[in-house]
Amino acid sequence: MRELQVNLRDRSYPIYIGEGILDEIASLFEKHDIRKASPLMIVTDEHVAPVYLDRITQSLMAGGYQVASYVVAAGERSKALSVLEDIIGAALDAGLDRSSAIVALGGGVVGDLAGFVAASYMRGIRFVQIPTTILAHDSSVGGKVAVNHPKAKNIIGAFHQPELVLYDTATLRTLPEREIRAGLSEMIKHGLIWDAEFTAWLDQHAEEILALEHDKLEYGLYMGCQVKAYVVSQDEKENDLRAILNLGHTIGHALEAVAGYNELLHGEAISIGMVGSAKLAVRMGRSVRIYTETKRILAKFGLPVRLPEHLDTDRIMKAMMHDKKFKEGRTVFVLPTEIGRVEINKQVPVEWVREVVEELKREA
Amino acid sequence: MRELQVNLRDRSYPIYIGEGILDEIASLFEKHDIRKASPLMIVTDEHVAPVYLDRITQSLMAGGYQVASYVVAAGERSKALSVLEDIIGAALDAGLDRSSAIVALGGGVVGDLAGFVAASYMRGIRFVQIPTTILAHDSSVGGKVAVNHPKAKNIIGAFHQPELVLYDTATLRTLPEREIRAGLSEMIKHGLIWDAEFTAWLDQHAEEILALEHDKLEYGLYMGCQVKAYVVSQDEKENDLRAILNLGHTIGHALEAVAGYNELLHGEAISIGMVGSAKLAVRMGRSVRIYTETKRILAKFGLPVRLPEHLDTDRIMKAMMHDKKFKEGRTVFVLPTEIGRVEINKQVPVEWVREVVEELKREA
Ligand SMILES: NC(=O)c1ccc[n+]([C@@H]2O[C@H](COP(=O)([O-])OP(=O)(O)OC[C@H]3O[C@@H](n4cnc5c(N)ncnc54)[C@H](O)[C@@H]3O)[C@@H](O)[C@H]2O)c1
Ligand SMILES: NC(=O)c1ccc[n+]([C@@H]2O[C@H](COP(=O)([O-])OP(=O)(O)OC[C@H]3O[C@@H](n4cnc5c(N)ncnc54)[C@H](O)[C@@H]3O)[C@@H](O)[C@H]2O)c1
Ligand SMILES: [Zn+2]
Numbered sequence A, B: 001m002r003e004l005q006v007n008l009r010d011r012s013y014p015i016y017i018g019e020g021i022l023d024e025i026a027s028l029f030e031k032h033d034i035r036k037a038s039p040l041m042i043v044t045d046e047h048v049a050p051v052y053l054d055r056i057t058q059s060l061m062a063g064g065y066q067v068a069s070y071v072v073a074a075g076e077r078s079k080a081l082s083v084l085e086d087i088i089g090a091a092l093d094a095g096l097d098r099s100s101a102i103v104a105l106g107g108g109v110v111g112d113l114a115g116f117v118a119a120s121y122m123r124g125i126r127f128v129q130i131p132t133t134i135l136a137h138d139s140s141v142g143g144k145v146a147v148n149h150p151k152a153k154n155i156i157g158a159f160h161q162p163e164l165v166l167y168d169t170a171t172l173r174t175l176p177e178r179e180i181r182a183g184l185s186e187m188i189k190h191g192l193i194w195d196a197e198f199t200a201w202l203d204q205h206a207e208e209i210l211a212l213e214h215d216k217l218e219y220g221l222y223m224g225c226q227v228k229a230y231v232v233s234q235d236e237k238e239n240d241l242r243a244i245l246n247l248g249h250t251i252g253h254a255l256e257a258v259a260g261y262n263e264l265l266h267g268e269a270i271s272i273g274m275v276g277s278a279k280l281a282v283r284m285g286r287s288v289r290i291y292t293e294t295k296r297i298l299a300k301f302g303l304p305v306r307l308p309e310h311l312d313t314d315r316i317m318k319a320m321m322h323d324k325k326f327k328e329g330r331t332v333f334v335l336p337t338e339i340g341r342v343e344i345n346k347q348v349p350v351e352w353v354r355e356v357v358e359e360l361k362r363e364a
């Protein structure tokens, strides 16, 4: 088992990562001030519940906890105010009070949703994350919680830090392969923005990681969380540095918006986006090696590097420029300067972005 | 114009109180870092909008602000997640960004609702309160914002402090008389829990205050805000001291729950509740003068001191004890120890509470 600390202004919290650590859930809860006198509520989704909910409920009850639970539909559409209202109704019925905790058991969807329940129920109660996807190594660090508005993603939310994060790598074995790859896309991003050595390690161990080989997986998640935690601790409320976490996301979000539901997973979209950023960096004068390496590593993990041809360039450009400020035909992008380092570049010609989108459709 | 400072851990903010200060709104906004580059949105209700919205919008626009607005139905039912979602949709359409502000123009309903919009939109943007009721001298201090759940009041919310509060006493002249009295009930509460001298002053100037005589009204609001601000600054997240603000509210909330919609306004219910607390204090051994004085002052302001006979005692008791912990027939109440001072008493016999509820129905 590995443990790392996320250091934040108000307080810090630990992330435990390891195979089978859910067996110790009750004692870890106790250690981190989760109260037994007040009921807690596990929020999870319909894919995760059948596999893990009973076991976790039993362990907690054996440890003296009162446990209620709420199961939502799987998928992004559960990140909605109407679902939040239902969960809060169930929390009231179960008697949750100001000393209770909300436990998110699942991927980023459940984490974001349950986190905003914890942030807003009685103006804020304790929160615990039990991530069960690889992508959640990203979403469980930093305290950003939110639901969607019909008009915009993640627009209604809060900053609410968990008391602890319990990352049992054993849970990842039931994850569909496509979700594994998509989650690894964010792990690779954490290498590309901050740590050349970790990127090289990922490159070297791609096969073992994809096979969920235990030691390698644990180390990868640990390092991914480390990078995210370090960046976030420097800039909790996203004023400046935290923006580097958006490598690949400007193009990626636009692709998600334009592609049909489920055509591109988030991690797949940002994989293409990271290739695009590398291409832009080369145009801005950086070494061509940045592009070839970025693309090679992503492809090695089975991630898409080519933009689906049928997605309309005009619509992509419109989605991308929608909430961007740009003057005199230039805009802001997170761009690599070398492998393991990025910059915020405010001088990217919008015309080049369009050309790169076109090029991405012809990527080999 | 009077100015007071609310001191909180993270930061403090000013409350400006005075006749006609809305004329200076644009310069006060500018002074307190409300940005002109990003649009702001005024949230108000259908009673307040026709009287004040245009004028304020014009003043702000003349000062260089971009102003959008959203008008909700008047009354408690607008404190709902569905209304929050609509406002956030409008904020997106109007282009509000992370540097924008939400401005609450109205009473406690609009303040609580718009405050939670500001707390959750993009995980928190700037917030300004322009209270237009007397009750709002209470609700605009302390940063508690919330909407209701069908099953419970104020259960979904946050702590979100405004950048500034602009309290123009001129706006109170259009307030229905019943709302004036109900708001003064909280002002009297602030005297009773903290300040014997202020209570005596209220007693002495009841008529002028009820007539909204300018100097007296301004001083009363100023003192009410002072007491609330002091208590809240000692205990921002309601752990301990802040509980004293609940004088009269245990019985009051139960009456609101049992009485039909609009039979009792909040301030009226807590007026009866404060008489009940005084009676309990006397039973616990305090001077009978506490009871006679409390009742006399409230009656002088035209506030109810007798509990409507048709409200069922069993239902009141059930509503009251619903979320209370009690052991061995005793429960917790905020009780006066003398005029201007209260205690948290954990030894109040539940049987006495029932007897007092019965007595309150026979109050002269
Ligand atoms: N808060 C943040 O900082 C942050 C960061 C990145 C992403 N996110 C959010 O995260 C969400 C995406 O997260 P995600 O990719 O984890 O999606 P997800 O939660 O929808 O999980 C993906 C799929 O895998 C299933 N699943 C989860 N764990 C499983 C397991 N162990 N076994 C079998 N199936 C399992 C889920 O039911 C779902 O169908 C998005 O809503 C995104 O906005 C948030
Ligand atoms: N956040 C807090 O700390 C806190 C504290 C106390 C109360 N509250 C909340 O405040 C709310 C009650 O506030 P309220 O009593 O101000 O109610 P309100 O906002 O509903 O206003 C009362 C009525 O007066 C009307 N009105 C408001 N200003 C007017 C004006 N200048 N002229 C004419 N009509 C006007 C309104 O339209 C409404 O019909 C409740 O929801 C309560 O939960 C919050
Ligand atoms: Zn991402």
Ligand SMILES: [Zn+2]
Binding pocket: B186, B249, B266, B270
């Ligand atoms: Zn009150």
